[in-house]
Amino acid sequence: xxxxxxxxxxxVSKTITDKPTSQGSGVTCYNSWDDVETLTSNFSRLIGxxxxxxxxxxxxxxxxxxxxxxxxxxxRLYQVFRLExxxxxxLQHPNIVKLLGYFDDSEENGALLxxxxxxxxxxxxxxxxxxxxLQWRNRVAIALQLVQAIEHIHEKYSPQIxxxxxxxSNVLLDKNFDCKLCDFGSAKVGFSSMVxxxxxxxxxRQVKMVGSPGYTDPHYLRTGIASxxxxxxxxxxxxxxxxxxxxxxxxxxxxxxxxxxAPLMNEILDSSVDISEDKVRQFLxxxxxxxxxxxxxxxxxxxxxxxxxxxxxxxxxxxxxxxxTLIKEIPSLSFLGCGKGV
Ligand SMILES: Nc1ncnc2c1ncn2[C@@H]1O[C@H](COP(=O)(O)OP(=O)(O)OP(=O)(O)O)[C@@H](O)[C@H]1O
Numbered sequence: 001x002x003x004x005x006x007x008x009x010x011x012v013s014k015t016i017t018d019k020p021t022s023q024g025s026g027v028t029c030y031n032s033w034d035d036v037e038t039l040t041s042n043f044s045r046l047i048g049x050x051x052x053x054x055x056x057x058x059x060x061x062x063x064x065x066x067x068x069x070x071x072x073x074x075x076r077l078y079q080v081f082r083l084e085x086x087x088x089x090x091l092q093h094p095n096i097v098k099l100l101g102y103f104d105d106s107e108e109n110g111a112l113l114x115x116x117x118x119x120x121x122x123x124x125x126x127x128x129x130x131x132x133x134l135q136w137r138n139r140v141a142i143a144l145q146l147v148q149a150i151e152h153i154h155e156k157y158s159p160q161i162x163x164x165x166x167x168x169s170n171v172l173l174d175k176n177f178d179c180k181l182c183d184f185g186s187a188k189v190g191f192s193s194m195v196x197x198x199x200x201x202x203x204x205r206q207v208k209m210v211g212s213p214g215y216t217d218p219h220y221l222r223t224g225i226a227s228x229x230x231x232x233x234x235x236x237x238x239x240x241x242x243x244x245x246x247x248x249x250x251x252x253x254x255x256x257x258x259x260x261x262a263p264l265m266n267e268i269l270d271s272s273v274d275i276s277e278d279k280v281r282q283f284l285x286x287x288x289x290x291x292x293x294x295x296x297x298x299x300x301x302x303x304x305x306x307x308x309x310x311x312x313x314x315x316x317x318x319x320x321x322x323x324x325t326l327i328k329e330i331p332s333l334s335f336l337g338c339g340k341g342v
Contacts, residue, residue: 020101027089028101028113036103036111040068048120050169052077052185058113060100065116073108080185081110087161087184088112095149097172097182117180119173122238126168126245126285133287136297137332138177139242143301144326144333145179146171147235151319154228159190162226166234167215167248168241186211188226214249214256219313229316236308243301245285258309268306269315275299300329 020030030036037043039058048055053071060066071081081104088099101113119125122142125134134142146166153161163170164186172180211220217233220226237248240257248257258265264283267273280298304322307315317325327333 025089025092027099030101030103030111030113033103033105033109036068036070039066039113043070050183052080057116060113065118066100067114067116069112069114071110075108078108078110081112083187083189084184085110085112087187087189090157091153091161091184093149093152095145095179095181096152097180114182115180117172117182118175119177121169122171122173122179122241123168123247125173126241127247128245128287134177134242136288136293137335140297140301140326140330140332141336142171142173142177142179143239143242143304144323144330144336146181146238147319147322147326149179149181150231150235151323153187154231154319160228162188162228163231163234164188164226165212165215166231166238167212168238169212171238212248213251214247214258218311228318229313232308232316232319232322235319235322236305239301239305239308243285243298243305244283245287261305264302265306265309268303269310275302294332297330297332300325 020028020035030039039060040056041059043054043056045057046054047057047067053069056068056070058066058068071077085099085102085104088097092098097117098115099112100115103109103111124130125132150163150166153163161184163181163184165183166181170181170183172182174180211217215234215237217230219233220230237258240246240261241248244257244261246257246260249255261283264275264279267275267279277295280295280302283302284293284298304317304325307317308322310316
């Protein structure tokens with residue numbers, strides 16, 4: 001990783017007046033902050049924001065829409081930017097957001113130019129006030145594409161990459177509602193996957209939360225060990241959101257989706273009980289057209305969620321196993337060119 005960092009780092013003092021340079025991978029390296037201002041028409045349109053960054057509408061090559069992610073200027077967050085940049089420079093997958101260019105002053109300031117995803121993030125799309133209701137076939141397709149993106153980072157790279165923050169606001173959607181995983185700022189690469197467990201502040205006696213509320217793997221909170229299983233836990237919560245249309249954590253009600261779903265999940269894991277159709281329908285997003293739904297597909301999605309969020313780590317499947325199950329058991333996926341119907 002350190003070698004990789006050194007290879008892509010450039011000496012800004014030498015290149016500050018240079019024109020943007022295109023790297024072999026087609027990623028453009030912008031050499032001055034002026035370039036960044038021009039790309040975003042002086043940061044005129046904010047399209048998103050997160051804990052570490054603001055995302056602005058940008059124009060790439062003068063016309064194509066793009067998204068520019070500017071990290072908050074600080075030495076600590078510069079490391080987050082570098083991590084995300086280094087990972088995105090390596091990754092190429094249809095379901096992972098594409099890096100188009102970047103600016104790096106090698107000290108505090110960094111910006112990533114990303115492909116623009118016009119349908120925003122999955123969390124917004126599932127909200128009850130969203131104008132458009134995501135159809136069932138789109139929901140199962142998003143689940144499959146997301147797990148294929150996770151399989152790619154878990155299995156296709158050495159050292160392995162653990163995303164570390166799988167959640168619906170990190171799942172972006174293109175115009176066809178195809179999924180693109182984004183935000184690699186919390187990723188763990190290879191041996192760096194051992195991180196500090198959450199700490200108890202002596203004054204407040206409150207546990208400092210690590211990760212995003214509603215998505216954090218309790219095993220990770222206890223041990224501080226980030227692993228592929230932690231990504232599968234986040235994936236399981238996203239599947240519950242896709243099925244129920246409910247948010248992973250409701251600040252209003254102080255309620256977590258995994259707790260609401262727990263009785264149903266336990267019944268599913270108890271293989272002696274055949275889960276009743278009524279119970280499944282009660283959990284289902286009421287905005288979905290219930291009559292046209294194949295209830296067995298819903299059961300498959302719920303079974304996948306149940307094993308992914310299981311407290312028994314040995315039960316949690318790999319991303320490849322989940323992708324296989326979805327393709328075999330969900331005929332609605334045939335419109336993607338896969339699934340039983342093809
Ligand atoms: N390429 C993009 N196209 C369209 N919208 C985007 C794009 N990238 C990010 N966004 C929007 O900005 C939001 C925040 O992006 P992102 O998660 O990358 O920021 P962050 O600072 O890393 O957030 P977090 O607090 O989760 O760490 C996304 O949820 C999405 O709504």
